[in-house]
Amino acid sequence: MTHIALDEVSSTNTWLAQHAAELSHLTMVTAARQTAGRGQRGNSWESEPGANLTFSLLIRPEGVPARSQFSISEATALAITDLLAAYGVTATIKWPNDIYVGDRKICGILIEHAIMGTSIMHSIIGVGLNINQTRFVSDAPNPVSLLQLKLSGFSEQSESSDFSESSDFSELSELSELSEQSELSEFFDNSDTSDASDYSDTSDHSDNSDSSDHSDNSDPPRRYDLDKLRTQLASLLEKRLASVTNPTDREVTHLAFLQRLYRGDGQFYLYRDRATGLTFNAVIADIEPMGLLHLRLPDGTERTYAFKEVEYLLPSFSH
Numbered sequence: 001m002t003h004i005a006l007d008e009v010s011s012t013n014t015w016l017a018q019h020a021a022e023l024s025h026l027t028m029v030t031a032a033r034q035t036a037g038r039g040q041r042g043n044s045w046e047s048e049p050g051a052n053l054t055f056s057l058l059i060r061p062e063g064v065p066a067r068s069q070f071s072i073s074e075a076t077a078l079a080i081t082d083l084l085a086a087y088g089v090t091a092t093i094k095w096p097n098d099i100y101v102g103d104r105k106i107c108g109i110l111i112e113h114a115i116m117g118t119s120i121m122h123s124i125i126g127v128g129l130n131i132n133q134t135r136f137v138s139d140a141p142n143p144v145s146l147l148q149l150k151l152s153g154f155s156e157q158s159e160s161s162d163f164s165e166s167s168d169f170s171e172l173s174e175l176s177e178l179s180e181q182s183e184l185s186e187f188f189d190n191s192d193t194s195d196a197s198d199y200s201d202t203s204d205h206s207d208n209s210d211s212s213d214h215s216d217n218s219d220p221p222r223r224y225d226l227d228k229l230r231t232q233l234a235s236l237l238e239k240r241l242a243s244v245t246n247p248t249d250r251e252v253t254h255l256a257f258l259q260r261l262y263r264g265d266g267q268f269y270l271y272r273d274r275a276t277g278l279t280f281n282a283v284i285a286d287i288e289p290m291g292l293l294h295l296r297l298p299d300g301t302e303r304t305y306a307f308k309e310v311e312y313l314l315p316s317f318s319h
Helices: 012-022 070-086 146-152 174-189 226-242 247-259
Strands: 002-009 027-034 053-059 092-094 098-101 104-116 119-129 269-273 279-287 293-296 302-305 310-312
Touching: 002 012, 012 027, 012 053, 012 104, 012 119, 027 226, 053 226, 070 092, 070 098, 070 104, 070 119, 070 226, 070 247, 119 226
Parallel strands: 002 027
Antiparallel strands: 027 053, 053 119, 092 098, 098 104, 104 119, 269 279, 269 310, 279 293, 293 302
16 A cells, blocks of 8 residues: 655545545545534544544555445445444444444545546545544534543443344345454464554653553553554455455455444434425434435334435534
8 A cells, every 4th residue: 555645635535536646546644633523414634733543545446336335335334433443432323424433423434436437447545534633623413432441441332333133234245244243363473463452652761660561540640552553444445345345255355344333233213304494213223335324203104314314313522
C-alpha cells in the first residue's frame, strides 16, 4: 500500500479525487490537518489535529459491479471493527457505515465512487477514527475515542454492543465467523501487535521502572501510536477489500457485516422517517447486499429505506 503524507489539505477525500487519475490502487493519503473534513450528508467531521486516525484510501476494485458497491462499505467497516477488537473494544456497525461502541460513535466513513456504465472505476474511502481526542466541542451528539474508552475502562459499552442469541441474524454461517477469527488471529500473530492493547507513554521512564502496567488510574494519560494503528488498519483494509472482488467472498463479507450490526439484536428501537418526520419503533429485519435497510414494525409490516431516508434516534449524552 502506498502512503502519501500531507501537511494540510481541505479534505483528503477531495485531494484524492483531484489526483485519482495519476495514483495507483491502494493509495492512502493522510494529512496532519484537514480544514474541511467531510462526513455523511455533507456534515463536517470534528477531529483535533494530530489526535486521531484520519485518512482517505483510493482503490480500483476490479471485478466489482456498480450494483455491488455497498460491499466496499461493508468490507471497510469490518476492517475497522477488526482493528478495534484487537485493542479489546467490541464495536458494531451502524447502517450504513458508522462504527459504534455501545451507543457512541467512534468512527465515521465516507465512500465516494466513480462509476462508468456498470463498473466502478475507482472508490475513495474516507475514514475518521477517534483515537486520542478526549474533548469534543462540536454539536455531534455521541462521540467517543479509543483513549476515552481506555481511561474509562470501557464503561460506555452497553448491551447494544453484544450480539444476542435471539438476534434475527443468529442463523448466519458459523463457518464464516470462524474463518474471520482465524484470519484476524493470523494477521495479528504475524504483525507487530504483540502489545495491541497497550498504548504509548510519553512521560520519562529514565529510572527504568516497570511501565507495562497501565491499570493504575493515577498514571498520566497516554496516547496511542497513530502510525502503528494506521499500519495495522492498512493491512486489515487490504485483506478485507480483497474479499469483495468475487461474488462468493462478497456474500461472506455481507454475512459478517450483518453479524456486527448496531441494533442487530432483534430488539425494537426508535427511528424517524426523514420524509414524513414521524417516529416509529422497529426492529432491523434485513439489509440487502445492495445496502437497502428493511425495518419491521410491531404489526409485522416492513419499511424499506435507502441511505439518508431514515434516522436512528439515539440516547442523549454529555461529552
